Amino acid sequence: MANGTDYDVIIAGGGPVGMGLAIELGQRGIPVLVIERYPEPQPIPKGQNLTQRTTETLHFWGCEKELRAARSIPDEVGIGGLTLYKHLMSDYHYDWLNRASVNEYYLTTNERLPQYETERVLRARAREIECIDILYGWSVERVEDTGDHAAVVAAERDGPGQKTLTAQYVVGCDGSRSTVRETGGIPQTQSDHDKLMVLLVFRSMELHEMLKRYPGKAFYNVLHPDLEGYWQFFGRVDIGSFFFHAPVPAGSTEKDDFESLLQEVVGQPFDLEIDYVGFWDLRVSIATRYRAGRIFVAGDAAHSHPPYGGYGINTGFEDARNLGWKIAARLQGWGRDALLDSYDAERRPVFASTARDFIEFFIDDDRRFLETYNPETDRAAFEDAWAKRNATAAEVANFEPNYEGSPIVAGEGGTPSARGDHRFEARPGHHLAPQILSDGTNVFHRLGQGFTLLNFGRPGAAGEVEALAKREGLPLTLVEDAADTAYGASMILVRPDHYVAWAGDSAAAAADALARSVGLEPVA
Numbered sequence: 001m002a003n004g005t006d007y008d009v010i011i012a013g014g015g016p017v018g019m020g021l022a023i024e025l026g027q028r029g030i031p032v033l034v035i036e037r038y039p040e041p042q043p044i045p046k047g048q049n050l051t052q053r054t055t056e057t058l059h060f061w062g063c064e065k066e067l068r069a070a071r072s073i074p075d076e077v078g079i080g081g082l083t084l085y086k087h088l089m090s091d092y093h094y095d096w097l098n099r100a101s102v103n104e105y106y107l108t109t110n111e112r113l114p115q116y117e118t119e120r121v122l123r124a125r126a127r128e129i130e131c132i133d134i135l136y137g138w139s140v141e142r143v144e145d146t147g148d149h150a151a152v153v154a155a156e157r158d159g160p161g162q163k164t165l166t167a168q169y170v171v172g173c174d175g176s177r178s179t180v181r182e183t184g185g186i187p188q189t190q191s192d193h194d195k196l197m198v199l200l201v202f203r204s205m206e207l208h209e210m211l212k213r214y215p216g217k218a219f220y221n222v223l224h225p226d227l228e229g230y231w232q233f234f235g236r237v238d239i240g241s242f243f244f245h246a247p248v249p250a251g252s253t254e255k256d257d258f259e260s261l262l263q264e265v266v267g268q269p270f271d272l273e274i275d276y277v278g279f280w281d282l283r284v285s286i287a288t289r290y291r292a293g294r295i296f297v298a299g300d301a302a303h304s305h306p307p308y309g310g311y312g313i314n315t316g317f318e319d320a321r322n323l324g325w326k327i328a329a330r331l332q333g334w335g336r337d338a339l340l341d342s343y344d345a346e347r348r349p350v351f352a353s354t355a356r357d358f359i360e361f362f363i364d365d366d367r368r369f370l371e372t373y374n375p376e377t378d379r380a381a382f383e384d385a386w387a388k389r390n391a392t393a394a395e396v397a398n399f400e401p402n403y404e405g406s407p408i409v410a411g412e413g414g415t416p417s418a419r420g421d422h423r424f425e426a427r428p429g430h431h432l433a434p435q436i437l438s439d440g441t442n443v444f445h446r447l448g449q450g451f452t453l454l455n456f457g458r459p460g461a462a463g464e465v466e467a468l469a470k471r472e473g474l475p476l477t478l479v480e481d482a483a484d485t486a487y488g489a490s491m492i493l494v495r496p497d498h499y500v501a502w503a504g505d506s507a508a509a510a511a512d513a514l515a516r517s518v519g520l521e522p523v524a
Contacts, residue, residue: 017299018173024324047115049310052106078216087267094390178301229367336519424486450475
């Protein structure tokens with residue numbers, strides 16, 4: 001262990017983000033302890049829509065196959081989404097959040113399964129990695145940055161036990177009410193919509209049969225003119241099992257007649273059994289910084305928002321992927337402290353953009369539409385406007401988180417953002433798109449665990465970059481190939497998280513970009 005601490009990294013919270021971060025670190029040989037209060041995943045369906053980037057991440061965490069096998073919805077049902085007007089049996093509907101439309105820009109395809117199944121897969125994978133320890137049935141009570149290490153006080157959830165543990169770094173992945181954030185000196189801001197939301201989990205084979213009218217769909221977003229743009233949202237859990245989110249009056253309780261509400265939103269009576277009733281407040285929260293010395297936050301501890309579009313779990317996984325390699329670089333001695341600061345510089349603006357440009361945009365755009373158009377007063381105008389929404393319902397294509405303008409990415413201008421566009425062109429700060437090499441191999445299968453320099457058609461041109469890597473102890477894989485790619489550059493420097501650090505034709509510029517990517521001074 002570094003400097004005599006119990007662990008290099010302690011992670012508070014063993015949900016999907018915390019366990020994913022542990023895997024990211026553990027696969028890099030970093031000793032990690034995960035402290036998780038629940039011995040088993042909690043069976044509340046949430047976090048179901050997984051992007052291609054997320055499944056790609058789980059591929060490199062060594063458990064994509066297991067994730068696919070855990071899907072609870074049969075292939076023949078499908079995993080697509082639909083937006084409808086007023087109720088589920090409406091004649092007005094269009095495809096919504098069609099993530100499959102951008103499959104070609106990623107190594108893997110998107111997926112859908114309940115978060116608790118994803119957690120099981122990640123827990124099983126973490127158990128296979130020798131340097132990951134997991135303490136189930138405990139929770140973190142407080143953390144402290146002592147200067148040369150961080151201290152964690154943990155308490156037994158259902159017993160009197162208490163212990164103090166030390167680490168070089170502590171990461172709070174302990175949810176929206178994060179103890180790590182609160183005791184670690186990281187404030188947060190909130191945007192409150194003043195809406196109480198209900199979460200229902202229910203069973204109905206009759207509804208399953210009714211929904212066969214929408215082949216390939218597994219989640220349904222209902223727009224009702226009385227709700228000012230806030231959604232009534234159904235999602236399949238498995239055959240005959242569903243969850244439902246919707247705004248409800250303040251003061252609502254578990255004893256309210258939610259069967260009638262469900263039948264109203266479906267549009268006709270149907271048999272059902274409610275298994276769970278819960279409530280949550282609709283708000284957007286973001287930590288004012290993601291790092292305070294040796295303390296970090298990730299996932300819902302860093303940011304939370306309404307489950308509109310399934311962005312939350314995917315954003316959390318990207319936090320883990322971004323932070324993991326940077327902490328490993330610092331602990332292994334090849335990354336400078338500025339590299340750790342870049343976690344906040346890259347990830348916090350991306351979440352702010354996700355909340356502003358997608359979630360808040362959805363609510364505002366739907367509100368304006370519902371205030372303007374009504375088929376009962378002007379059917380022609382409504383249908384014309386609805387058809388235009390149908391034709392432009394490809395917002396997912398614009399969800400392309402990127403790190404343009406990051407202090408560790410080459411290039412001028414830009415700000416890290418969730419909004420972008422998908423291209424095969426290699427652009428600094430953007431996710432690398434797949435390409436096929438001359439031997440038929442996908443480039444992703446040649447990427448190293450550290451940095452990778454792709455060199456197309458210029459054999460021997462990478463000497464300056466290789467010399468820098470050797471001198472500074474930087475992990476670098478060189479891939480030389482004669483393939484004619486769509487990357488638009490002969491040389492591409494790829495980060496450990498598979499984002500492009502630099503693209504161009506100059507070996508000297510590539511060496512400068514590599515130095516910048518780990519917080520070193522330029523070599524020129």
